Amino acid sequence: MNSHTQEEFRFQVDLSGMINILSNHLYSSPKVFLRELLQNAVDAITAMRERDSSYQGQVRAEVIGTGNGATLAMEDNGIGLTEEDVHEFLAMIGQSSKRKDGQLLGETSFIGRFGIGLLSCFMVSDEIVLLTRSAKGGPSLEWRGKPDGTYSIRKLENELSYGTKVYLRCKPGCELYFDPANLEEWFGDYGALLPYPVVLESEGVSRTINIPHPDWMNNLSLVRGRREEVLKFGEQLLGEQVHDFIPLSSSSGRTSGIAYILPYSVNLSAKRSHRVYLKYMLVSESAENILPDWAFFVKCILWTDELQPTASREHFYENEKLETVRTELGESLRRELMNLADQDPERLKGIIQLHALSMKALAVEDETFFRMIHRWLPFESSYGRRDLGELLDENEELYFTLTLDEYRQIMHVAAAQSLPVINGGYVYDAGLLEGLQRLYPGRKIERLLPEEVSFSFIDLTADERRAYYELIREGDIALQPFRCRVQLQRFKPAALPSLFTLSKESSDLRNLIAAEEVSTTELSSILNSLGASHQEQVYSTLYLNLDNEVIARIFGSNHLEILRAAIEMLYVNALMMGHYPLNRKEMQVLNEGILRFIDLGLSMNNGGDTK
Amino acid sequence: MSMELEFEDLLDEAMDLPDSPAKIALLEQAIRVADAAGDIEQGYEARSMLVNTASFNGFPMKALVAFSWQLGQYDKHPELFEYDLHNLLWSYKWILDDLPSFPDIQLGQIHSLLEDFKLRIKKAGHSERTYDYYRFRMALLTGELEKAGEYMDKWRPVDRDSLSNCQACEQDALVEYFFMLGDDERARVEAKKIMSGRMSCAEVPHVTYPKLLMPLYRTGRQDEAAKLERESFRLIKGNRDFIKAAGLQMIYLTHADPFRGLEVYESFAPLTHNHESPMFRMVFDGAAAVLFKRLAREQVKFNVRLPAYITESGAANDVSRLSEIYTELAFDAAGKFDKRNGNRFYTGEVERLLAQVGE
Numbered sequence: 001m002n003s004h005t006q007e008e009f010r011f012q013v014d015l016s017g018m019i020n021i022l023s024n025h026l027y028s029s030p031k032v033f034l035r036e037l038l039q040n041a042v043d044a045i046t047a048m049r050e051r052d053s054s055y056q057g058q059v060r061a062e063v064i065g066t067g068n069g070a071t072l073a074m075e076d077n078g079i080g081l082t083e084e085d086v087h088e089f090l091a092m093i094g095q096s097s098k099r100k101d102g103q104l105l106g107e108t109s110f111i112g113r114f115g116i117g118l119l120s121c122f123m124v125s126d127e128i129v130l131l132t133r134s135a136k137g138g139p140s141l142e143w144r145g146k147p148d149g150t151y152s153i154r155k156l157e158n159e160l161s162y163g164t165k166v167y168l169r170c171k172p173g174c175e176l177y178f179d180p181a182n183l184e185e186w187f188g189d190y191g192a193l194l195p196y197p198v199v200l201e202s203e204g205v206s207r208t209i210n211i212p213h214p215d216w217m218n219n220l221s222l223v224r225g226r227r228e229e230v231l232k233f234g235e236q237l238l239g240e241q242v243h244d245f246i247p248l249s250s251s252s253g254r255t256s257g258i259a260y261i262l263p264y265s266v267n268l269s270a271k272r273s274h275r276v277y278l279k280y281m282l283v284s285e286s287a288e289n290i291l292p293d294w295a296f297f298v299k300c301i302l303w304t305d306e307l308q309p310t311a312s313r314e315h316f317y318e319n320e321k322l323e324t325v326r327t328e329l330g331e332s333l334r335r336e337l338m339n340l341a342d343q344d345p346e347r348l349k350g351i352i353q354l355h356a357l358s359m360k361a362l363a364v365e366d367e368t369f370f371r372m373i374h375r376w377l378p379f380e381s382s383y384g385r386r387d388l389g390e391l392l393d394e395n396e397e398l399y400f401t402l403t404l405d406e407y408r409q410i411m412h413v414a415a416a417q418s419l420p421v422i423n424g425g426y427v428y429d430a431g432l433l434e435g436l437q438r439l440y441p442g443r444k445i446e447r448l449l450p451e452e453v454s455f456s457f458i459d460l461t462a463d464e465r466r467a468y469y470e471l472i473r474e475g476d477i478a479l480q481p482f483r484c485r486v487q488l489q490r491f492k493p494a495a496l497p498s499l500f501t502l503s504k505e506s507s508d509l510r511n512l513i514a515a516e517e518v519s520t521t522e523l524s525s526i527l528n529s530l531g532a533s534h535q536e537q538v539y540s541t542l543y544l545n546l547d548n549e550v551i552a553r554i555f556g557s558n559h560l561e562i563l564r565a566a567i568e569m570l571y572v573n574a575l576m577m578g579h580y581p582l583n584r585k586e587m588q589v590l591n592e593g594i595l596r597f598i599d600l601g602l603s604m605n606n607g608g609d610t611k
Numbered sequence: 612m613s614m615e616l617e618f619e620d621l622l623d624e625a626m627d628l629p630d631s632p633a634k635i636a637l638l639e640q641a642i643r644v645a646d647a648a649g650d651i652e653q654g655y656e657a658r659s660m661l662v663n664t665a666s667f668n669g670f671p672m673k674a675l676v677a678f679s680w681q682l683g684q685y686d687k688h689p690e691l692f693e694y695d696l697h698n699l700l701w702s703y704k705w706i707l708d709d710l711p712s713f714p715d716i717q718l719g720q721i722h723s724l725l726e727d728f729k730l731r732i733k734k735a736g737h738s739e740r741t742y743d744y745y746r747f748r749m750a751l752l753t754g755e756l757e758k759a760g761e762y763m764d765k766w767r768p769v770d771r772d773s774l775s776n777c778q779a780c781e782q783d784a785l786v787e788y789f790f791m792l793g794d795d796e797r798a799r800v801e802a803k804k805i806m807s808g809r810m811s812c813a814e815v816p817h818v819t820y821p822k823l824l825m826p827l828y829r830t831g832r833q834d835e836a837a838k839l840e841r842e843s844f845r846l847i848k849g850n851r852d853f854i855k856a857a858g859l860q861m862i863y864l865t866h867a868d869p870f871r872g873l874e875v876y877e878s879f880a881p882l883t884h885n886h887e888s889p890m891f892r893m894v895f896d897g898a899a900a901v902l903f904k905r906l907a908r909e910q911v912k913f914n915v916r917l918p919a920y921i922t923e924s925g926a927a928n929d930v931s932r933l934s935e936i937y938t939e940l941a942f943d944a945a946g947k948f949d950k951r952n953g954n955r956f957y958t959g960e961v962e963r964l965l966a967q968v969g970e
Contacts, residue, residue, distance in 0.1 A: 365849065404636060426633060511673075527679055529715045530675075581646030
């Protein structure tokens with residue numbers, strides 16, 4: 001195509017439509033117009049300070065009148081706008097980030113941002129009046145803008161001081177955005193950390209809304225001696241009690257802050273919400289992506305000048321820079337925890353136990369960290385809830401299960417045999433326990449399969465084996481259709497008549513068969529093919545305890561039919577105790593068994609016998 | 612924590628967890644409680660969550676079993692579950708995607724399930740586009756690339772509907788097709804929309820980047836490949852759903868940076884233990900075979916961190932032996948797949964892979 005014949009046109013942007021988009025889709029709440037006003041003021045002052053670094057900035061906001069007669073006036077002593085600037089910032093709205101001369105309008109373009117920010121004021125006001133005088137020269141100006149996109153500019157007779165003052169008249173329904181108490185709170189949120197005074201005036205009272213700029217914000221090594229001050233700072237900004245903190249910094253030093261340790265434990269899936277300030281202005285109260293996922297035991301106040309905010313200026317772009325910062329802040333947090341392990345183990349122990357889950361999440365990913373803190377991590381074991389260190393000290397050998405189910409099957413038996421078994425069924429636990437084998441290569445730390453508890457059972461004597469041979473065979477045959485084996489042994493506790501063990505594999509097979517029973521023809525056929533391949537290897541086991549009185553009587557009675565029925569019922573009972581849903585065959589056994597026992601009971605009462 | 616948890620507690624607790632084997636265990640427990648109480652609706656609800664979690668975290672078998680139950684119950688009690696039909700059809704797609712991953716499932720079974728799927732989506736008022744898309748996927752995954760190409764031309768021009776996979780996934784499927792075809796240039800072109808960050812979802816670009824590494828490397832874009840490899844590792848790290856992706860990454864690193872490949876191997880090998888997808892495991896095993904074959908040329912004393920299932924003593928110090936172990940695993944699996952598929956596609960792939968690295 002011949003480029004000389006090309007003509008350029010520009011999209012016509014409907015301003016009221018834009019405002020609608022901004023207020024309904026871009027920003028989370030209309031109150032951000034305050035942040036935008038404040039940001040414009042800050043940018044104007046920054047521009048002024050670039051010319052004169054000793055320049056003292058100030059921002060003043062005033063509410064005049066009340067209710068829907070209220071007006072907000074916001075004034076800064078920054079660089080101000082020339083007439084050309086004013087035309088340009090409006091021209092910028094809705095335009096792509098390239099200017100006509102091809103120059104990129106980057107993050108630093110004050111004017112482009114100014115216009116877009118100002119637009120957000122239409123969410124709460126039907127007219128924006130702006131008085132300004134630029135330090136670059138030119139007359140004092142009055143600009144009036146309307147949400148339909150029209151605006152007028154007038155040169156003022158009298159000479160204003162350098163800076164910009166914006167007037168907003170309350171739009172009906174927006175009274176709450178002009179309420180002095182709300183304004184104080186919101187300005188406080190956005191501007192609390194600004195390094196020059198931000199003053200709010202209403203009803204004749206004047207308040208400075210930002211807090212004194214602590215010197216340690218620029219030099220974190222100072223925080224160590226300033227514990228109370230740092231805690232108070234956190235409580236002020238986070239609005240909740242905190243008792244402990246860890247300073248954080250990225251390697252460039254351009255992102256730093258304080259991680260306050262939450263005094264309560266939180267869910268793994270809880271929203272992480274950190275407060276992040278960009279060039280001392282609040283960008284987000286709920287930044288999630290600025291710390292690694294595992295860091296959910298802290299709430300941070302962070303300040304940065306290196307991250308790029310999203311268009312709404314409420315979050316940060318997920319880019320390589322953010323990734324680096326996140327990794328470095330995580331590293332910084334991890335390092336501090338490791339220091340604690342050396343210097344103040346009691347304090348670390350407190351943190352670990354309150355935030356065990358978070359610590360485990362971190363330890364799973366990081367072996368060095370795991371090595372450092374593993375002794376304080378709590379686990380559920382056959383000795384109760386214990387620290388790993390205690391378990392390691394007291395037991396030469398340690399066992400763990402992979403799932404809660406497996407643990408539940410063997411816990412009572414293991415406890416009775418003083419077998420140290422740790423429940424690996426909770427999140428991260430099994431992974432950590434597998435890792436523990438690597439930390440202690442010489443020691444026996446092993447996964448225990450349910451059927452392996454039987455290793456500590458007492459086998460039958462040769463005589464007993466002979467005596468019970470036929471009965472055991474009979475019981476075995478009874479459970480054959482259920483792919484379950486019968487074993488007669490002696491074990492503690494004697495009160496326990498039987499122990500049913502089902503490995504993860506046989507549990508999976510049960511699920512598969514259950515689904516096959518109810519599914520569609522096509523899927524049932526598929527499940528059948530899949531099940532067939534591991535049918536042979538999968539068996540569950542029902543251990544019967546000869547030390548138990550009832551079992552001893554069953555095997556002593558030499559009554560084959562009762563033995564059969566009893567074993568079937570013990571099997572079904574074991575399934576129900578373990579919350580395993582019964583399949584059709586098992587349900588049938590249960591029904592028939594109950595009737596048979598009633599029948600047996602009745603005929604015994606009649607003094608008779610059954611065949 | 613009480614050992615006797617009620618259904619709602621279990622479900623709540625599961626929802627509080629990030630996707631993980633622990634979450635799956637809790638959902639399975641909830642299912643058992645519901646089933647034991649004979650509560651079909653609760654059983655259905657918990658299984659919906661299980662299918663969702665299991666499909667995207669490396670437990671396709673659990674997903675298949677739970678889904679089979681759901682679909683059966685849907686047919687028996689349409690009045691109870693009609694509200695969920697759309698979700699159920701979405702789950703059906705995930706299930707279809709994983710079917711070819713099991714060599715025990717025969718082609719005939721896959722096809723009859725596809726036909727069942729077609730009937731159901733037509734009844735729900737959808738076009739055949741999604742059916743053709745899955746015919747394309749099935750053909751691709753069973754190594755029938757020519758057929759896959761035919762089906763691809765069927766679904767691509769048809770309008771998307773509410774059952775269509777997201778555009779990022781569809782674009783990734785195109786990349787996969789050209790990648791499997793060995794058309795490096797075209798794979799790279801199709802990946803551009805994904806690379807630019809304009810298309811993404813839960814699994815894209817995670818699964819896309821690893822597929823691009825070899826094409827970039829082979830077409831002389833080494834720097835681009837190296838940069839992409841780092842980004843890719845960040846995305847897939849620690850997630851057992853991505854062991855196939857890790858395998859592809861290892862294959863590339865075998866040529867570009869074998870010691871980095873070893874790091875990727877060590878970080879993913881524990882996740883392959885008990886992994887439910889034989890197909891994903893095969894890719895990983897094949898990649899490990901070629902990586903160790905390459906490492907065997909190095910004059911270094913190795914001490915490889917091995918997963919628990921490799922118990923052979925001394926294997927950690929003997930990368931040639933490791934290459935043999937993994938070669939056998941990969942050929943064994945490839946043989947099963949090829950027998951089912953009635954071709955030599957996967958065996959050929961493993962052979963080709965190993966031939967790229969000399970002794």
